[in-house]
Amino acid sequence: xxxxxxxxxxxxxxxxxxxxxxxxxxxxxxxxxxxxxxxxxxxxxxxxxxxxxxxxxxxxxxxxxxxxxxxxxxxxxxxxxxxxxxxxxxxxxxxxxxxxxxxxxxxxxxxxxxxxxxxxxxxxxxxxxxxxxxxxxxxxxxxxxxxxxxxxxxxxxxxxxxxxxxxxxxxxxxxxxxxxxxxxxxxxxxxxxxxxx
Amino acid sequence: xxxxxxxxxxxxxxxxxxxxxxxxxxxxxxxxxxxxxxxxxxxxxxxxxxxxxxxxxxxxxxxxxxxxxxxxxxxxxxxxxxxxxxxxxxxxxxxxxxxxxxxxxxxxxxxxxxxxxxxxxxxxxxxxxxxxxxxxxxxxxxxxxxxxxxxxxxxxxxxxxxxxxxxxx
Numbered sequence: 197x198x199x200x201x202x203x204x205x206x207x208x209x210x211x212x213x214x215x216x217x218x219x220x221x222x223x224x225x226x227x228x229x230x231x232x233x234x235x236x237x238x239x240x241x242x243x244x245x246x247x248x249x250x251x252x253x254x255x256x257x258x259x260x261x262x263x264x265x266x267x268x269x270x271x272x273x274x275x276x277x278x279x280x281x282x283x284x285x286x287x288x289x290x291x292x293x294x295x296x297x298x299x300x301x302x303x304x305x306x307x308x309x310x311x312x313x314x315x316x317x318x319x320x321x322x323x324x325x326x327x328x329x330x331x332x333x334x335x336x337x338x339x340x341x342x343x344x345x346x347x348x349x350x351x352x353x354x355x356x357x358x359x360x361x362x363x364x365x366x367x368x369x370x371x372x373x374x375x376x377x378x379x380x381x382x383x384x385x386x387x388x389x390x391x392x393x
Numbered sequence: 394x395x396x397x398x399x400x401x402x403x404x405x406x407x408x409x410x411x412x413x414x415x416x417x418x419x420x421x422x423x424x425x426x427x428x429x430x431x432x433x434x435x436x437x438x439x440x441x442x443x444x445x446x447x448x449x450x451x452x453x454x455x456x457x458x459x460x461x462x463x464x465x466x467x468x469x470x471x472x473x474x475x476x477x478x479x480x481x482x483x484x485x486x487x488x489x490x491x492x493x494x495x496x497x498x499x500x501x502x503x504x505x506x507x508x509x510x511x512x513x514x515x516x517x518x519x520x521x522x523x524x525x526x527x528x529x530x531x532x533x534x535x536x537x538x539x540x541x542x543x544x545x546x547x548x549x550x551x552x553x554x555x556x557x558x559x560x561x562x
Contacts (some may be wrong), residue, residue: 198440200483200484204444205444207448208448208450209451210454211448211452212452216468217451217452220450221450221451223404224449228443228445228447228450230443232442236438236439239431242430245424247424247427248419248423248424249406249420251422252414253408253409255416256406276554278552299430300430303525311529314532316529320533320534321533322527326527327536327537327541330526334517334545335516335517335546341513342487344492344514347500348506349497349501351497352501353502357551359514359557359561361556361560362511362556364508367511367515369552370516373543374548377537381537381541385536391446
């Protein structure tokens with residue numbers, strides 16, 4: 197992180213030196229800091245509002261309800277995991293919390309799910325189910341893109357949520373591609389191993 | 394379309410009342426968490442917005458966009474999306490800083506602004522999630538996880554341009 201930060205600052209300085217933009221740079225740096233704080237304040241209202249509503253959803257059991265609704269789908273994605281096992285429970289709570297945009301609530305069951313899967317496999321090599329699970333967590337499956345909408349609103353968007361359908365389609369396609377590629381590679385490498393024998 | 398958000402909010406509240414939950418207290422608890430999130434990301438965001446501000450004010454970002462734009466435009470791809478797409482899997486706050494730069498330069502309702510919004514809404518900080526989950530489980534060999542995860546990110550960037558182009562212009 198220090199490296200990225202340092203390179204960005206240095207690149208800006210060198211480019212300004214070469215292109216003669218030094219005046220704009222010395223005005224721009226403090227301005228960037230000031231507008232960063234303005235931005236944080238202007239998005240916090242909308243972010244707090246969404247965490248409020250999603251907290252209601254969590255407290256009235258919508259997360260567990262969603263987890264039960266998702267069970268048939270998750271059984272297909274994780275054919276190796278017993279649907280009555282602890283690991284399966286953690287996975288479904290993690291996925292439901294992610295769908296509701298409850299990032300903080302999704303992480304603890306997610307970590308537990310990984311530890312359970314590790315206990316079952318007993319090796320330091322990722323299993324197919326672990327890969328499926330991590331790929332699902334590196335893709336955003338949030339139903340309400342609250343942060344993006346808050347940012348758009350603070351920059352004067354008239355309809356900050358008009359992108360929601362595009363976000364759903366894009367997330368679904370991206371996740372499908374990620375999961376299918378992982379399935380395909382698993383299948384190919386497994387066959388490779390049989391050939392080697 | 395415009396009813397999605399009010400419908401979600403109202404149904405959550407009505408369901409909460411139906412389940413006899415103290416929805417006001419829950420909401421306030423959630424707001425506290427939301428404030429916590431903002432406070433948690435604020436220092437990193439300020440640091441990275443300053444770094445991106447440096448690149449912007451020096452003219453370096455425009456220079457990069459100009460460099461890429463002939464190639465990007467020939468396939469109908471907004472050039473502004475390239476730096477953000479590259480940073481997105483590595484740093485969430487960094488990508489947000491670039492996203493706000495696009496909003497400021499092109500507007501949040503422009504084609505580039507909408508595509509960038511869709512990318513931000515349909516991807517996560519891939520490297521962070523991979524490190525955290527495998528780190529917690531003590532997994533050393535992650536096989537093709539990173540490949541599949543980054544392929545999903547790349548897909549999101551391409552599909553964002555297609556969906557925004559087809560559905561919103």
